Amino acid sequence: MELKEFFEKYLRAALGFSGGVDSAYLLYAGKNYGADIRPYFIKTAFQPEFELQDAIRLAKELDVELTVIRHDILAEDRVAENPADRCYYCKSALFHALKKQAVEDGYNVLLDGTNASDEALDRPGMKAIRELEVLSPLRECGLTKGEIRRLSREAGLFTWEKPSYACLATRVPAGNPLTEEILTKIEKGEDALTAMGFSDFRIRVFHDAARLQLPESQLKLAVQKREELLKILKPYFPTVLLDLETR
Numbered sequence: 001m002e003l004k005e006f007f008e009k010y011l012r013a014a015l016g017f018s019g020g021v022d023s024a025y026l027l028y029a030g031k032n033y034g035a036d037i038r039p040y041f042i043k044t045a046f047q048p049e050f051e052l053q054d055a056i057r058l059a060k061e062l063d064v065e066l067t068v069i070r071h072d073i074l075a076e077d078r079v080a081e082n083p084a085d086r087c088y089y090c091k092s093a094l095f096h097a098l099k100k101q102a103v104e105d106g107y108n109v110l111l112d113g114t115n116a117s118d119e120a121l122d123r124p125g126m127k128a129i130r131e132l133e134v135l136s137p138l139r140e141c142g143l144t145k146g147e148i149r150r151l152s153r154e155a156g157l158f159t160w161e162k163p164s165y166a167c168l169a170t171r172v173p174a175g176n177p178l179t180e181e182i183l184t185k186i187e188k189g190e191d192a193l194t195a196m197g198f199s200d201f202r203i204r205v206f207h208d209a210a211r212l213q214l215p216e217s218q219l220k221l222a223v224q225k226r227e228e229l230l231k232i233l234k235p236y237f238p239t240v241l242l243d244l245e246t247r
Contacts, residue, residue: 012109020054039055040098082178166202189237211242
């Protein structure tokens with residue numbers, strides 16, 4: 001099946017929209033093929049502000065109405081406890097919230113941006129999506145991450161070269177409780193590193209320390225800017241470590 005055929009079959013659908021490469025292209029394709037596709041961005045403590053701003057920007061560029069749902073994900077006990085299968089409880093809560101709003105808006109079909117490169121269908125988050133009968137057109141149509149980037153570039157979407165991004169909760173080891181405080185520290189720290197010119201990196205929490213995971217090409221820059229890195233991260237983390245096992 002091709003995306004054109006998919007949207008001929010599903011003419012009206014709600015999209016769980018992250019502002020990332022995959023859901024951005026899916027939104028573009030749905031509109032391009034004449035479907036009534038409505039994006040929903042669920043803002044929680046796990047999504048940094050720049051992701052919301054990217055989602056708003058893309059929706060404006062495509063002239064599509066964006067619905068922003070604000071959800072207190074840390075009020076979900078099984079999520080805040082941060083078990084190994086946290087993603088299952090998180091996805092379940094978020095898509096239940098999306099489904100409730102979408103149905104009220106007249107949309108009964110739910111879509112997400114899972115692509116054909118995401119084949120680990122036993123992952124906790126994938127399990128939640130299957131249980132809620134969320135459709136994944138990019139995966140169903142065999143579109144891989146590389147193909148989606150190429151098609152996005154051809155379509156003129158600014159997201160085509162956006163680095164893959166996992167939510168802030170993934171920075172905290174399983175078993176360590178998730179709090180607004182630690183998530184805010186991670187977000188502010190990552191914002192500061194981005195402003196310094198770093199990209200496609202992560203700040204992982206290691207006990208009370210910040211463990212920096214950078215692409216190999218940026219390790220030299222980190223050493224050169226050691227003092228500046230320490231200065232901007234010390235307000236959030238008492239110890240800063242550089243992980244030599246690069247991203």
